[in-house]
Structure formats: structure tokens, C-alpha cells
Amino acid sequence: MQGEGPAVCLGSDVDTDQIIAGRYLRTKDRSVWAEHLLEDLDPTLAGRARGAVIVAGRNMGCGSSREQAVVALREAGVVGVVAPSFARIFFRNAINVGLPVIEAPVPPCTDGARVVFDLDAGWVEVDGERYPARPLSGKMVAILRAGGLVPYWRSRR
């Protein structure tokens, strides 16, 4: 599983309240979540997300289990999320909705840096510099490859 795009950079400990605020949870309209993605952190971000790779700092996606956070990222067109470490529920949720998450020791970057990742080969490159990605379990890879837990489930019935 490969992907690439310009980096959109975030700091450490970006919590799911910041990714999608509690006030937008009163709907199941996915476009609302994409529209308000990371709004309180940077109102311009939702508009720059399509085709981009999010490069975050440590503990990406901490806090609430709200799956709307990963759905918002996917619906906004984010290609993948790279971080040195992830909060575990966010990480599981991302795989379950088919959003590639790459745990790799990437340093803080600048917006627009060229990011390329190859989950099968186990690496990510930021502006040509290559970092090893932590391997996923066989089941996680299978779920991600299927496009998420729902299609994975359907394919196995």
C-alpha cells in the first residue's frame, strides 16, 4: 500500500476534540466533519487537506474514541497520516475506515514537504529522507488493504 502527497504538518498531542469538535457530533453527515476538520487549530486546514499527507508529532489522535475524527480526515481527502506515535484508539479507527496510518520516527517538517510512503516495504520518505515504519499486524494490513473493516468483513462472508 503506497501513497504520496505534500505534507500538512501538525504538532504533538493533537487530540480528537481538535480534529473534530464535540459540537459537530450531532449529525451523521460526513461532509460536515470534513468541512470542520481541525477548524479550531487552523481554519484553513480543511481546504488544504485534499491529496495531502498529514505529518503529525507524537501522540497523534489522543483523547476521545470518536471515529468522526478519522472519517473527517478521510472525507477531507487526506492520503495518509504519519507520526512518531499514535493514540491507540485513533490508530485502530484509522485502519478500520481505510485511512493509512504510518508510525515512523519522522522529525517535525514544513508544510508542502514531499511525503511518500510504502506500507508494504515499511518506510516513509519526507523530502527524500527515508524513515522505517513500524510494521502492522497481518490482520491490520488485511483490513487496511480491503479499504477498512466494513469491506474486509463483507469480503469474508
Added chain:
Amino acid sequence: MSTLSERILGAPAGAYVDREVDLAFAHDGTGILAREALRDMGVEHLPHPGRLRLIFDHIVPANTGTTATLQAELRGYARSSGIALTDAGGGICHQVMSEGAVRPGMVVVGADSHSCTLGAFGAFATGVGATDMAAIWASGATWFRVPETIAIRLGGNLTGAAEPKDVALTYVSKLGMEGATYRALEFVGDGAAGISMDGRLTLCNMAVETGAKTGMFYADATTVSYLAEHGVSVAPRTLEDCRYEREVDIDLSDIVPLVAVQHRVDTVREVEEVSGTQIDQVFVGTCTNGRYEDLARFAGIVRGEKVAVRTLVVPASRAVLARAIATGVLADIVDAGCMVAPPGCGPCLGAHMGVLGEGEVCLSTANRNFKNRMGVGGEIYIASASTAAASALAGEIAVPEVA
């Protein structure tokens, strides 16, 4: 020689296991998405509806037509699928599950990050997202990576106005917001025995604020008698000599009232250091500190006095509310000028009722003080029920008197 997680999941730390889930619950927020995912999976028949619960707590009672319609849809699904529903007003999912449903040794999964709360019973209890929950509804099982375990070794006894919340803030500040990511916490040591069930639930609740998968106590005499009061008979578990990844020692007799200052849960100060900080609201409640003992401690301090700022008290469950009525605790709270809202999450996640305005400051007994969580531009200080009471009376952050 295994940790509690290894014993319950039946494999050594680091292994991936598929495991039957004994109890699984979702709330009005995550339940709606789980229902959608289940429909997308094409699953119509649930193999084990008796293991599942839906508990409405996040936005109760419904605040808008949209919320009401979503909840009506989920309510209808509960009826048709056979999933037991605790409707609006019953309480916060973790508290409802703590009132006799969860037993030692169970595997419990909730579609909410604070599901780690229920590890207080010596269960393996953890949070997942909505799609994982849908798969559990569909199959009765899920996968786990068996976590490594960090021991929080408690010694001595709490003194003065310090309470379990202050212990929770202590270990969160020691570990940091990702100090236990992918790990389990086990609360052990001589000091653990002296902590009540309500206090253990508070301690385990905040495990996720360190990134942990769960926080756990061994079931002991306290657990056995608490569950007996809820009509459940269980046996205590004995601690095995096992290998912890790391141990953190906390002497309970050193603990003083603490507060997490904005916007990080692991940025903790003594209340004394920030006393005098002006506040606009006090919020007492949540899955961290909305239990009977919290309300009783709060009432004990405000009894016969008047609060100086708007103060919102939200009991964690109907059972908590009923007990507070029966013992007169609620009358003390109301007489002191506090508002009392129906059992549920209240304004903790900023979705409704009691949210903050730009520049407003709240002293809260919740578990998260993330930027903008309770409202854009609002600031949150996190503390105990006793600190909340002293601060409500003073109209500014204040150190609680020795009980």
C-alpha cells in the same frame, strides 16, 4: 506468573489475540455510527445480543431535532435487535456498567475512550471506535494486542483533603499524556486496599489520559462487598508475582489537592499555586467524579453556604442521584445554589448544556482540559470534588479545607 491483562487475555504481552467479548457497550454518540457500520457490513442478525448494551449519555435529553431523530433511530434499533437500552437519564455508560454488570476477569469493550474505567473491577476493559464495535455486535469477538503493563504502586493512606482524583492527577503527571500508550496500568501495593470502589473507578478512568489501554485493580474484599451490594457474588483475585515493564511509586500520604491547568491533563500544579484564579463556572460530574462519594464530599463542604459562581452538578447515574436524594446530599447541593442536571455526561465534551463562552474559565471535575473542548475560547482546570466545592464557594480557585 502473569499480569492481569495476560491472565484475562490468555497470552503473553506483545501477542495478538482474537477474543470473545463478555460485555460490549456503546452510547448515543458512537452507537449511531456503529449501527451505520453494521448496516454497511450487511449484518442483520446479532449472534449475542445479551452481551450488548446501549446507554444514552452524551447528549441527554436531546438538545435539537437532529439529535432527537438520531436517538430515536438508535432506540428503535435497540428494540428490534434485542440490545438492552438504558435510555436518557439512566446515567453515564461507564457508571451504569459499574453498577453490577462488570465482574472480575471479564473482557469488556466500550465504544468510548473512558471504558478503561471498568478495569477497577479487575476486568480487562478498554475503548474502541464505532466500526470496531459494529464488528463486535456482528461476531461477539474482537482482536487485541496483549499490552505490557506498568505498575502504579500505591503506599500509605490519603490524608487531609486529598482524594483519589488527586492521585489520578499525580500518576498522569508522572507518566505524561503518552507515557503509557499501548500499555495497561495495574494499581497495586498496600495503599490500593484503602481506596474505595468509587475511588478506584476514578483512578482507572484517567488511565487513557496517559495513552493506556486500560487501568486495573485486583478484585479484593472492597470489590466483593461493592458487587454484593449490587446483587453480584464474586471471588477476590490474588496478585501473582509478575513482570512489569516499569513501576511508578506513589506515597498516598504525600498527596495534596492538585489541579491540571489548561490545556494539558499532565500539566499539574498544587491547588495552592493557582489559588485566587478567577472562574466563571464550576462543573461537578462526569465518569471521573460524578459518583455518590464525590457528590457527598462536595455537599459536605458547601452545606449551609452559598456558591459564588454558577455551579452545575451532574450525577453520574440515576442510582447516584437517587442515593443523593435519599441521604440529603442533593438538598444540600440545591440549597447552596447549585444547578442539578439529569444524569449523563453534561457539558464535559462541549456538545450541549453548560458549555463555555469565549474567555470563560471552568473548574471541572472531568478528565480532559483540551483546548476548546467545553466551548471555543473557554479554559478548563481539572480538579477534585472537594477543590470544586471550595472554589465554588470562593468564586475563584481555592484550596479545600481539611475534611
